[in-house]
């Protein structure tokens with residue numbers, strides 16, 4: 001019981017703290033309106049009693065004149081109630097936008113801050129993000145603002161409750177106990193039912209994720225293509241319905257059970273109210289109580305039901321769940337309370353030149369897998385060099401890049417830049433120094449300019465044009481209907497769709513723009529996989545010509561392209577098997593030489609020169 005009360009108090013405090021984000025003036029105004037609004041039922045009861053009393057006391061020909069004042073008061077109370085509600089509604093909307101907006105920003109900062117990628121892959125973290133994101137997918141979810149404002153309404157209700165109790169107590173204190181206790185118990189039962197519904201939804205919310213994926217498979221232009229070509233429409237809809245059913249059937253079952261059990265609450269409310277009203281009426285009939293007092297008591301008793309309604313408000317349950325999930329998410333993602341505006345933490349500064357990067361005995365295992373992907377990797381990326389990393393599928397090339405980008409930390413060993421461990425350097429500072437193009441880069445539905453600049457501070461138009469020209473993107477930009485401002489998605493007004501190769505040019509320009517605006521280590525994970533051999537070669541030449549003094553790490557499956565790199569590293573089963581220039585590796589006659597020969601033969605026979613797993617003897 002003590003634990004229950006303690007938790008209930010903690011929940012209330014959590015909700016009240018969320019209110020701070022709306023600003024004090026707004027909250028004070030909404031609170032005042034809530035308190036005044038909740039006094040309306042008690043004031044109405046008193047006005048009715050006043051009216052009845054005046055009518056009762058008046059002679060037959062003076063009834064009308066005696067009614068004018070109480071009727072005016074009655075109307076005034078009703079109109080004031082309506083006006084307060086009319087003002088409260090938009091103010092609550094404003095508070096909701098402020099509170100939920102700040103909360104969403106908090107979640108974004110939390111999930112994008114630090115090197116949270118490994119944590120983001122955890123099913124628990126994904127579940128917490130779904131709960132905490134304050135962006136309801138369906139009717140069962142609530143936001144912190146909805147909970148916090150409902151909590152405020154509840155405080156108003158408490159004041160209203162006191163008002164109605166005062167009216168009841170003016171007749172008799174036992175009436176207060178007789179009506180209030182069963183009502184509170186009924187509300188507690190309601191709340192327990194609501195909580196059970198919410199918990200059931202939570203357990204099945206993963207099904208909602210699957211349903212969302214199937215929905216996307218139909219409506220998104222990219223995935224929708226396959227659904228149409230293969231005639232998958234009905235099948236996809238059936239899958240979607242299956243998951244929606246799996247999510248909501250148990251929730252409906254709880255709600256059905258809640259409704260079936262509502263007779264308990266009905267009895268709890270109806271029996272004492274019936275008895276109390278009968279006793280008050282009997283007292284009036286016996287002449288012990290005036291009709292006016294009886295009217296006031298009956299009205300106040302009836303209004304209790306209305307006032308107590310918010311006690312089981314699902315918004316409070318949902319809002320608390322959202323905030324609790326946020327607290328847990330913060331713990332899972334590293335504990336510290338992130339501040340978007342917080343200045344980058346003091347870190348050893350790195351010079352504006354290309355860094356000397358060292359992998360020192362780095363081993364890595366993806367969380368929750370147990371499989372070692374990189375084993376004791378010792379690797380140096382020298383300032384200004386063009387280093388190529390090659391290897392068969394699954395050798396660990398992309399993993400090495402993710403470690404370099406600070407998306408994961410080594411399971412053992414360390415990575416240093418100019419002798420400073422990346423973890424000491426601070427990942428945000430390090431990320432300003434490197435630009436990475438991933439194999440599965442994101443095609444943002446933004447303008448061409450935003451796709452290239454992408455989050456780098458201080459937009460530099462000259463660097464933008466220069467990067468486009470370096471990447472061979474300038475001709476395409478000139479042909480776009482609105483130049484740099486054209487959205488790169490046909491689903492956007494005036495937008496266009498680019499081919500796979502054109503997208504790679506955009507992404508290459510993104511990397512070169514980063515180099516022109518401060519990055520000194522450019523990392524490219526198969527940036528040219530969609531390009532034909534000649535175009536890839538051109539891109540590589542451009543890169544070598546325009547990288548300036550930046551270092552470049554390039555992953556490619558096409559050995560004909562990487563042969564011009566300063567150094568080539570062959571990764572095999574997570575270990576560096578060979579390292580040297582193209583000529584050195586060919587002389588060595590190892591796996592690299594064998595792969596190169598196979599690709600060259602294929603190319604001469606008219607095939608693409610990429611090599612896949614299984615082709616090596």
Ligand SMILES: Nc1ncnc2c1ncn2[C@@H]1O[C@H](COP(=O)(O)OP(=O)(O)OP(=O)(O)O)[C@@H](O)[C@H]1O
Nearest residue numbers: 121366369373391392393394395396397398399400
């Ligand atoms: N997020 C992840 N969680 C668990 N395992 C992963 C994850 N990403 C990659 N792996 C595993 O790590 C191994 C190395 O993958 P990686 O993507 O680094 O290889 P790669 O050399 O880049 O391959 P490819 O040439 O096909 O891109 C693979 O066995 C892969 O299944």
